[in-house]
Amino acid sequence: MSIKYAILGFLSWKSLTGYELKKLFTGSETLYWSGNNNQIYTTLAQLYREKLVTKEVQHQESSPSRKVYTITDTGLAALKQWLAAAPELPQLKNSFLIQLMWEDQLEPDELNALLDNYEEELRVRLLMVQEQERRRKASPAATPRTAYLWDMIGKNWISFYEHELNWLRQLRQELPNVPPKQEGSR
Amino acid sequence: MSIKYAILGFLSWKSLTGYELKKLFTGSETLYWSGNNNQIYTTLAQLYREKLVTKEVQHQESSPSRKVYTITDTGLAALKQWLAAAPELPQLKNSFLIQLMWEDQLEPDELNALLDNYEEELRVRLLMVQEQERRRKASPAATPRTAYLWDMIGKNWISFYEHELNWLRQLRQELPNVPPKQEGSR
DNA sequence: GTTGCCATGTAAGGTGTTACATGATTTA
DNA sequence: TAAATCATGTAACACCTTACATGGCAAC
Structure with a gap:
């Protein structure tokens, strides 16, 4: 239940509303609930019950x-x-x-389409994460140490996707050299 | 709901019981349900209802x-x-x-203990996965292509953990050069 | 006029984990 | 005598996602 502590983490910096928290979560890879307001609002209610947070209601017309x-x-x-x-x-x-485990049952062109698809999705996601990082770096951090840690967290994600892409490219390069499936080999 | 297809994948090779499937899942990183028998048995019941599998009951004294x-x-x-x-x-x-995001609030020695702990757990897991791979490679594969794909899946996992370890080591090396937290910087 | 932002929540359903329950046979 | 293996399953709970519901205001 780390969403609880992610919320407490943000609140340790400054007081916030559920909606503001939702925006902080949205677009963060690390905070994988990414703007799932259900869990944010219910967790806030829970934190309030446990007296880990207080609540100030600001009425508006x-x-x-x-x-x-x-x-x-x-x-x-x-x-x-x-x-x-x-x-x-x-x-x-x-x-x-898991799909790859039984890929042998696909025709070569079907497999190729699958790999194309996966590579494309990975590339798009990598670009998204890089863009997110660029924007995050623009906003100032509380301390140099926090800045460093958040940079490293961003790097972790970027290199995760880069790594997956490299692995995929290696696979695509080597696969044609592997003897193809035998027909009727079920 | 890929557990459904993972089960169908194994059954496409040969007929199996729930218990045998459970053993196949156990000790596979990729099949992350790893021996969760609840989901295996309920999914088998579901597959049977959907007529994607048939069932032969073998009575035993x-x-x-x-x-x-x-x-x-x-x-x-x-x-x-x-x-x-x-x-x-x-x-x-x-x-x-997520923990790292607010590690600024820890004392240097607490943080160090945390990093030690994470590094150790990663190393243990890496060894486990490598050992699993060694054992898996010993058993014969259906086709050269399947063998190649399963090898690549194993490599994906091993390099995932290696990659995480390298990232952590870089962090531990650079962190001492970053100005420490300011006291009372909440 | 339609989209997007502000701002809160509920309901339903899917997915996943842990613990419980039973009980014979084999192995250490 | 304790444990692991074979073999099935249920119950309870935790976690996570998607969709629904409401409604004013500002911008394009």
């Missing part, structure tokens, strides 16, 4: 009242404890690799 | 009767369609990167 959330001392303590807690390993789910 | 599942022609067609379908991008969830 027009449309819903803004709810500004502020982290409590208990919240800060909970955040700090999580920050120091044993990290989990990354969780990578790549259904493309 | 002692303990539950084995249920051997066989793929149908409809099942083979469904599998082939999925194999040719547009691949999804990999989905990477790395809560360690």
Whole structure:
């Protein structure tokens, strides 16, 4: 349940509304919930129940009242404890690799179309992440250390996709040299 | 819902029981459900309802009767369609990167302990995956092409963890040169 | 006039994990 | 005598996504 701590993290910098948090999540690869407002609003309600945040309701004539959330001392303590807690390993789910496992059952041109498709999607995503990074770097960071860490997080993502692309290119280069499938080899 | 097609994939090679499938899933990084028998048994029931597989019950005196599942022609067609379908991008969830986002709030020695911990876990996992690969390569593959593809899938995983380790080492090398956090910089 | 921004939420459904339940046989 | 293997499954819960619902205001 790291969305809880991601929210506390942002609130440790400054008080925010659910909507502002949603915008911060949107367009971040790392915060993979990416603007899923359901989880943001329900998690905020949960944090409020657990007294890790306080809520200030700002009534407005027009449309819903803004709810500004502020982290409590208990919240800060909970955040700090999580920050120091044993990290989990990354969780990578790549259904493309599952497809590849039985790719032998496809015709060469079908496979080629599949690989084209995957390569194209990877390239588009890489460009998106690079663009995101460029924009993020433009906004100032709290400390040089934070700036460095966020840069490294961005690099992690960029090189993840670059790496996947390189792997794919190697595969596409070598595959024609591998004896093709035998017909009726089921 | 790719577990459905992963099961059909295995059944396209030979008929299997739920228990045998469970063993095939266990210890595969790619098949990330890794021995979650709940999903295997429920998915098999679903595949049976959808007539993508047939079931042969083998009664045994002692303990539950084995249920051997066989793929149908409809099942083979469904599998082939999925194999040719547009691949999804990999989905990477790395809560360690989320922790890093606010690591500024930790003391240098706490951060160091965290990085130690992550590096160690990565190294252990890398060894596990390499060992898995070594064992998998020992068992014969259906076709040279399948062998090649499975090798590439293994390489993808190994280099994923190697890559993450390299990134971490770079971070640990550069971090001491970055000005430390300012006290009370909340 | 349609799109986008502000701002909150609910409902439903899909996916995934962990624990529980049973019980015989084999291996250490 | 304890454990692992064979073999099936259920229950509860956690997590995540998508769609729905409302409605004013500003910009193009």
